[in-house]
Amino acid sequence: MSAPEITRLSTDQADFNQQLDNLLAWESVSDAKVNAIVDDILADVRARGDEAVVEFTNRFDHTSAASMVDLEIGPQRLAAALANLPAEQREALEVAAARVRSYHEKQLTDSWSYTEADGTMLGQKVTPMDRVGLYVPGGKAAYPSSVIMNAMPAKVAGVGEIIMVVPTPHGELNELVLAAASLAGVDRVFTIGGAQAVAALAYGTQTVPKVDKIVGPGNIFVATAKRAVFGTVGIDMIAGPSEILVISDGQTDPDWVAMDLFSQAEHDELAQSILVTDSAEHIEAVTASIAKLLPRMERRDIIQTSLQDRAAFILARDMDDAIAISNRIAPEHLELSVEDPEAVLPKIRHAGAIFMGRYTAEALGDYCAGPNHVLPTSGTARFSSPLGVYDFQKRSSLIMFSADGASEMGKVASVLARGESLTAHARSAEYRIKK
Amino acid sequence: MSAPEITRLSTDQADFNQQLDNLLAWESVSDAKVNAIVDDILADVRARGDEAVVEFTNRFDHTSAASMVDLEIGPQRLAAALANLPAEQREALEVAAARVRSYHEKQLTDSWSYTEADGTMLGQKVTPMDRVGLYVPGGKAAYPSSVIMNAMPAKVAGVGEIIMVVPTPHGELNELVLAAASLAGVDRVFTIGGAQAVAALAYGTQTVPKVDKIVGPGNIFVATAKRAVFGTVGIDMIAGPSEILVISDGQTDPDWVAMDLFSQAEHDELAQSILVTDSAEHIEAVTASIAKLLPRMERRDIIQTSLQDRAAFILARDMDDAIAISNRIAPEHLELSVEDPEAVLPKIRHAGAIFMGRYTAEALGDYCAGPNHVLPTSGTARFSSPLGVYDFQKRSSLIMFSADGASEMGKVASVLARGESLTAHARSAEYRIKK
Numbered sequence: 001m002s003a004p005e006i007t008r009l010s011t012d013q014a015d016f017n018q019q020l021d022n023l024l025a026w027e028s029v030s031d032a033k034v035n036a037i038v039d040d041i042l043a044d045v046r047a048r049g050d051e052a053v054v055e056f057t058n059r060f061d062h063t064s065a066a067s068m069v070d071l072e073i074g075p076q077r078l079a080a081a082l083a084n085l086p087a088e089q090r091e092a093l094e095v096a097a098a099r100v101r102s103y104h105e106k107q108l109t110d111s112w113s114y115t116e117a118d119g120t121m122l123g124q125k126v127t128p129m130d131r132v133g134l135y136v137p138g139g140k141a142a143y144p145s146s147v148i149m150n151a152m153p154a155k156v157a158g159v160g161e162i163i164m165v166v167p168t169p170h171g172e173l174n175e176l177v178l179a180a181a182s183l184a185g186v187d188r189v190f191t192i193g194g195a196q197a198v199a200a201l202a203y204g205t206q207t208v209p210k211v212d213k214i215v216g217p218g219n220i221f222v223a224t225a226k227r228a229v230f231g232t233v234g235i236d237m238i239a240g241p242s243e244i245l246v247i248s249d250g251q252t253d254p255d256w257v258a259m260d261l262f263s264q265a266e267h268d269e270l271a272q273s274i275l276v277t278d279s280a281e282h283i284e285a286v287t288a289s290i291a292k293l294l295p296r297m298e299r300r301d302i303i304q305t306s307l308q309d310r311a312a313f314i315l316a317r318d319m320d321d322a323i324a325i326s327n328r329i330a331p332e333h334l335e336l337s338v339e340d341p342e343a344v345l346p347k348i349r350h351a352g353a354i355f356m357g358r359y360t361a362e363a364l365g366d367y368c369a370g371p372n373h374v375l376p377t378s379g380t381a382r383f384s385s386p387l388g389v390y391d392f393q394k395r396s397s398l399i400m401f402s403a404d405g406a407s408e409m410g411k412v413a414s415v416l417a418r419g420e421s422l423t424a425h426a427r428s429a430e431y432r433i434k435k
Numbered sequence: 436m437s438a439p440e441i442t443r444l445s446t447d448q449a450d451f452n453q454q455l456d457n458l459l460a461w462e463s464v465s466d467a468k469v470n471a472i473v474d475d476i477l478a479d480v481r482a483r484g485d486e487a488v489v490e491f492t493n494r495f496d497h498t499s500a501a502s503m504v505d506l507e508i509g510p511q512r513l514a515a516a517l518a519n520l521p522a523e524q525r526e527a528l529e530v531a532a533a534r535v536r537s538y539h540e541k542q543l544t545d546s547w548s549y550t551e552a553d554g555t556m557l558g559q560k561v562t563p564m565d566r567v568g569l570y571v572p573g574g575k576a577a578y579p580s581s582v583i584m585n586a587m588p589a590k591v592a593g594v595g596e597i598i599m600v601v602p603t604p605h606g607e608l609n610e611l612v613l614a615a616a617s618l619a620g621v622d623r624v625f626t627i628g629g630a631q632a633v634a635a636l637a638y639g640t641q642t643v644p645k646v647d648k649i650v651g652p653g654n655i656f657v658a659t660a661k662r663a664v665f666g667t668v669g670i671d672m673i674a675g676p677s678e679i680l681v682i683s684d685g686q687t688d689p690d691w692v693a694m695d696l697f698s699q700a701e702h703d704e705l706a707q708s709i710l711v712t713d714s715a716e717h718i719e720a721v722t723a724s725i726a727k728l729l730p731r732m733e734r735r736d737i738i739q740t741s742l743q744d745r746a747a748f749i750l751a752r753d754m755d756d757a758i759a760i761s762n763r764i765a766p767e768h769l770e771l772s773v774e775d776p777e778a779v780l781p782k783i784r785h786a787g788a789i790f791m792g793r794y795t796a797e798a799l800g801d802y803c804a805g806p807n808h809v810l811p812t813s814g815t816a817r818f819s820s821p822l823g824v825y826d827f828q829k830r831s832s833l834i835m836f837s838a839d840g841a842s843e844m845g846k847v848a849s850v851l852a853r854g855e856s857l858t859a860h861a862r863s864a865e866y867r868i869k870k
Contacts, residue, residue: 088850089850089851089854092846092847092850092851092854093851095847096847096851103557106547106549106559107559109544112541114541120804121791122538122804122805122806124541124542124806125780125783125789127784127785129817129818130784130785130817143855144851144854144855145851145855176854176855212817212818213818227662227665230662230665230673231672231673231813231815233818234815234818234819237666238665238666253866255866256863256866256867259859259862259863259866260863262859262862262863263857263859263860263862263863265859266857266858266859266860267857297858297859298856298858299856299857299858299859303859341835342835345560345833348560348831349562349565350562350829350831351831352831352832353831353832353833353834354560354831354832354833354834355834355835356556356833356834356835357835357836359836359837359838359840359841359867360834360835360836360841361841361845361848361863361864361866361867362863363848363852363860363861363863363864364834364836364841364844364845364848364864364867365832365834366848366852366860367844367847367848367851367852367860367864368844368847368848368851369555369557369834369836369844370557370834371557371559371832371833371834372832375832376829378666380666380669381829381831382564382565382647382829383564383647383648383668383669383829384669384829385829385830385831386830386831386832388830390825394785394811394816394817394818394819394820395820395821395823396783396785396786396787396788396789396816396820396821397787397788397789397800397806397807397810397821398780398788398789398791398806399788399789399790399791399795399799399800399804399805399806400776400777400790400791400792400795401792401794401795401799401804402794403794405794406794406795406796406799409799409802409803409804410796410799411527412527412530412531412802412803413796413798413799413801413802413803415523415524415527416524416527416528416531416579416580416802416803417798417801417802419524419527419579419611420578420579420580420611421733421734422698422701422702422734423701423732423733423734424694424697424698424700424701424732424734424738425698425701425798425801425802426798427694427697427698428691428694428695428697428698428796428797428798429796429798429799429802431688431690431691431694431796432691432794432796432799
């Protein structure tokens with residue numbers, strides 16, 4: 001295996017912006033054909049419920065379920081999966097779950113209200129959702145850490161019921177995933193996937209209860225189905241390929257930087273690993289580390305392709321230049337592999353998670369640091385946030401006018417309503433004006 | 436004009452749930468034809484920028500702009516619109532804007548962090564978005580109050596630049612809308628609308644800057660375009676028809692209840708007004724008030740159709756029964772027209788805004804109470820919130836491991852990563868374990 005040829009850019013080159021755009025460009029393949037297939041599945045599940053879900057599952061996942069009863073995993077089975085884990089794995093999972101829980105508890109927000117001088121009360125009431133659905137991919141990409149990261153914020157938010165769906169192609173169950181579901185407090189698990197699982201959660205069937213929101217990653221059929229049911233239920237962001245941007249001051253061990261880039265690249269061929277540094281020598285050193293370390297990696301073929309096709313080494317003029325590039329990319333994962341990351345932090349405007357200092361490998365955050373590993377990808381950190389407790393709560397505005405307050409504000413509302421020619425609004429307000 | 440025949444339901448009737456579902460059912464008309472038109476417009480604006488926006492605007496809005504320069508309204512023009520308002524309107528608008536600002540300032544959240552015993556720091560950094568787009572419908576439905584309600588939370592959040600788009604069919608400008616834009620601190624205004632305006636904001640053109648998020652209501656073409664660009668930019672909820680649910684204990688003046696229902700119904704024919712009460716006499720009294728008051732209303736034709744087609748009087752067994760119906764409907768606006776609304780409040784699980792007590796007409800909240808009037812419609816209050824400051828901020832997770840913390844957590848991450856066969860993750864973590 002030859003070392004990958006990694007794209008090299010410099011912010012000094014005339015076409016840097018265009019080259020960077022090309023590097024970041026990534027198109028999902030949600031074409032008309034996928035849309036049509038998904039629309040048919042959604043309509044069929046909506047019309048026929050369980051029957052359609054069972055048929056699609058048998059067809060796509062090569063199972064032979066007779067009814068939905070065969071596609072549910074009971075709580076005893078989940079608990080057994082947890083109990084039967086090797087002690088080391090079980091303890092690691094418990095440490096991770098406890099740390100994730102503890103961090104997310106800091107995200108809880110309270111209802112609030114205040115009373116004005118005339119007795120009028122205004123406020124905001126915060127309530128958890130009643131029931132949410134958690135999509136967990138099957139097969140290779142079934143990660144127990146994802147179960148914890150998706151379920152725990154809902155649990156901390158106080159969601160009444162968490163319904164998990166996970167496809168089991170050819171009936172293959174992942175014991176670690178079931179154990180994580182038990183540990184995270186998932187209430188019910190159905191072994192269904194694809195657009196049919198999204199439809200079952202969004203519309204409800206005779207067996208699968210209708211949820212209020214669906215979260216969790218999936219393939220293009222799952223993403224397309226989620227986009228289609230948005231509005232009927234809430235959804236989280238539609239995730240693109242995972243990415244890391246490492247800003248290094250050149251003083252971090254190049255082996256560490258190389259391995260951090262690998263940890264992103266090993267996810268899949270579309271994953272993107274970018275190193276930005278103001279040291280040309282550091283780029284050479286990391287290149288040498290990659291050549292040395294790659295042949296020993298178990299997932300070297302995926303890493304090789306990912307680095308070759310999507311990675312980049314970007315030479316910046318200085319650290320401020322490096323930060324400007326990072327803010328433009330708005331990376332999912334940002335490692336500040338520098339001596340004084342706290343000095344850099346105030347200049348960072350957009351990033352899903354910021355890993356500060358040489359010791360803070362992204363991999364620690366993926367599993368057990370505490371913050372969520374479900375993060376905005378593909379530059380969406382410009383406008384969205386890590387998955388959190390706030391994604392499972394919603395707010396209601398509170399307004400309680402005193403007689404005096406209603407009389408005063410009735411006059412203001414009346415003028416504005418008449419300016420908009422909404423005279424029923426005006427009269428409704430005027431009824432509350434004191435004579 | 437005859438009084439509308441309003442649907443009457445009772446929670447005692449055997450088919451109540453089915454009848455309620457029928458009442459609430461509402462289908463948007465985002466069909467394949469609309470999708471295809473919108474996709475073409477999006478692709479064309481993305482490819483040709485300004486040129487395409489000008490062409491679509493001239494065609495759909497019957498204008499004759501030569502270039503984008505003709506489709507921008509400068510800040511002096513906005514300021515003049517505000518200065519030229521009649522004093523009464525200007526003052527009312529200023530009172531409303533100040534109250535909306537004051538309420539939304541309570542929604543600001545701070546960044547936070549905490550340090551663990553071994554020196555590891557975890558936290559959450561909150562930052563405003565750089566630039567957002569505000570869609571304001573043109574023509575009849577151009578409401579200055581909507582400009583304030585959409586722009587103010589972004590302003591309070593600290594968004595760098597607010598770009599407003601508002602179509603001006605046949606070149607007709609709405610002075611109140613321009614005045615509100617000036618008052619709310621909108622930075623640039625383009626007189627464009629429809630899918631072409633959404634495309635310009637989402638992708639950017641030579642003249643219109645690309646935004647990070649698009650908010651604001653629009654027709655089916657606007658809603659379809661927003662759904663399509665979701666992911667490229669953030670969007671707010673896709674709004675359905677507006678609704679009110681009034682829970683009355685039978686002691687509120689039936690004229691007040693009737694007018695509050697009218698204030699919802701006058702928006703458009705699809706708007707929905709529902710009264711739930713445990714008093715059959717009250718239903719008769721409100722019916723009589725409607726018959727008496729409707730003929731005097733300016734927008735009586737719209738109100739008549741809306742009440743006839745979509746309103747309902749629901750007789751509940753008691754107040755708890757009424758509350759259960761409300762929680763099932765998850766109304767956009769909920770009036771608790773009862774003696775002690777604070778006693779009822781803890782039982783309310785889902786509502787966009789809760790108007791407490793007989794004096795608190797929804798119309799007051801629409802204009803000047805302080806809370807936002809952009810609220811989740813069509814039952815989406817089950818999982819979404821009023822538009823708020825939180826819609827214009829995003830969070831980044833902060834993780835800074837001490838050498839000791841990275842060593843301890845490196846062991847946990849290593850076990851979990853190897854359980855997922857992600858060995859580059861494992862090695863990256865293991866590099867940080869102390870020898």
